[in-house]
Amino acid sequence: MPSDARLLLLDKNEVEALLLPDDVLQAVNEAFVLHSQREGRVFPVVREPLATGGVFGIKSGDVQAQGLLGFKAAGFWPDNRRLGGEPHQATIMLIDPATGRPVCIIDGNAVTTMRTGAAGGLGLQQLARADSTRLCVFGTGVQARVQVSFALQMLPALCEIRYATVDGKRDAAFEAVFAQRCDIAPAGDANAAVAQSDVVITATPGGGALFEQKSVQAGTHLNCVGADTKGKRELPPGLLERVRLFVDDRAQAQQIGETQWAPDTPCTELGDLLTGKACANRQPTDITVFDMTGLALQDLTVARMLHQRARTARMGSGIAWSW
Numbered sequence: 001m002p003s004d005a006r007l008l009l010l011d012k013n014e015v016e017a018l019l020l021p022d023d024v025l026q027a028v029n030e031a032f033v034l035h036s037q038r039e040g041r042v043f044p045v046v047r048e049p050l051a052t053g054g055v056f057g058i059k060s061g062d063v064q065a066q067g068l069l070g071f072k073a074a075g076f077w078p079d080n081r082r083l084g085g086e087p088h089q090a091t092i093m094l095i096d097p098a099t100g101r102p103v104c105i106i107d108g109n110a111v112t113t114m115r116t117g118a119a120g121g122l123g124l125q126q127l128a129r130a131d132s133t134r135l136c137v138f139g140t141g142v143q144a145r146v147q148v149s150f151a152l153q154m155l156p157a158l159c160e161i162r163y164a165t166v167d168g169k170r171d172a173a174f175e176a177v178f179a180q181r182c183d184i185a186p187a188g189d190a191n192a193a194v195a196q197s198d199v200v201i202t203a204t205p206g207g208g209a210l211f212e213q214k215s216v217q218a219g220t221h222l223n224c225v226g227a228d229t230k231g232k233r234e235l236p237p238g239l240l241e242r243v244r245l246f247v248d249d250r251a252q253a254q255q256i257g258e259t260q261w262a263p264d265t266p267c268t269e270l271g272d273l274l275t276g277k278a279c280a281n282r283q284p285t286d287i288t289v290f291d292m293t294g295l296a297l298q299d300l301t302v303a304r305m306l307h308q309r310a311r312t313a314r315m316g317s318g319i320a321w322s323w
Contacts, residue, residue: 007321008104010310015110018309019302021118021150027305028118029274031297034063035249036271040297042249047229047256053079055229061296062097069097072108072299076205086142088112092303102321104307108299111306113146115298119248119270120223121150123290124199126273126280127246128221132198134160136187138210138234139203140174143225147201152181155199162187162197164210191215201225206232213239218285225292227258234258235289240265243287246273246280248295257293267291 010018034040046058060071074090081087090108095101132155137144140163152158161178164187165171171186178184187193194200194215199222202210206226213236216222222243226234240262247253247267254263270290272278282288310316 005101005321005323006318007102008307008310009317009319010104010106010306010315011317012107012110014310014315015107015306018306018313018315019110019114021114021153023305024114024302025118025121025150027301028115028298029122031295031301032119032122032248032271032274034271034301035295035297036269036275036277039063039065040068040300042252042296045252045256045296050075052077057229059294059296059299061300063297063300064097067097068094068300068304070094070300070303072112072296074108074112078205088142092299094300094303094307101323104303104310104316106303106306108303111299111302112294113142115302116143116225116292116294117146117150119292119294119298120147120201120225120290121154122274123223123246123270123292124151124221125154126270127282127288127290128155128199129219129282129284130155131157132221133157134162134197135199135201136162136164136190136193136197137201137203138164138190139226140165140171141203144201144203145174145177147203147223147225148178151199151201152178158199159183161185162193164190164193166204194220199223202234204234206234208233209236210234212236213242216242216287218287221288221290223290223292224258227256227260227291228293229256230260232256233261235261237261240289243289244268244282245289245291246270247291248293252293252295253291257291258289259291
């Protein structure tokens with residue numbers, strides 16, 4: 001066995017320098033396609049509460065034909081806000097499937113943010129009405145920002161954004177990000193904002209229903225991001241029974257996504273739309289929901305891209321990792 005093996009480490013700044021939205025879109029699209037074709041495997045998710053008040057999870061998978069294997073250890077630590085830190089924390093490891101040796105360790109926070117935004121963008125591209133002009137977003141944090149950014153990219157007709165905050169107050173920093181691209185303002189009444197929107201994005205911690213079921217009008221599309229753990233929800237009871245439901249992974253959505261609240265609801269995996277196995281055939285009055293729980297394959301395809309780019313650019317820190 002070689003004694004001069006090296007392990008590459010990519011920190012936050014290096015990851016952010018290498019991440020480009022269009023490339024992440026391509027990598028996430030590939031992940032959905034691999035999942036649809038069953039060339040990529042998604043292993044059972046670990047998602048457990050901690051005594052510290054946090055939630056810890058592991059998402060893992062592989063693409064055997066491509067020699068791609070790895071996992072993301074991630075979770076949510078709400079008390080980090082008091083420390084001036086980000087409550088979401090994630091670390092990705094790529095592993096050599098032939099030997100089990102770790103190849104690359106990557107700060108996963110920016111990867112998680114960007115790949116989730118890209119997945120949301122692909123959901124909008126496939127499911128939202130192309131003439132959508134009004135968007136309502138719940139949340140103004142990191143994930144809300146990236147979801148809106150990809151929405152504006154994928155739906156060029158969007159020109160009005162209304163946002164809802166937990167305290168109902170204006171978020172000047174959030175508005176400043178998008179003020180040059182659209183008309184943006186606080187939602188005021190959440191139900192009215194939903195009723196007047198073509199697209200609704202929910203990007204909150206998933207503490208409960210964010211609006212009333214009756215406020216969702218025919219023709220609306222909803223991207224749901226925050227329900228990623230047992231017991232979490234953002235949609236009101238009864239809504240899933242009215243919609244055409246799309247998911248990233250059927251079993252995972254039934255376990256930890258919005259679909260856990262109506263697990264028998266018929267659904268279609270988004271990857272099957274991208275490969276042509278299924279057709280959305282959206283009608284003008286359809287209400288569609290994309291239940292996003294996050295695929296390990298998304299993390300792995302993006303991480304592989306970062307690893308390859310870092311090696312080409314001679315970025316990152318290599319450390320000895322003897323056998």
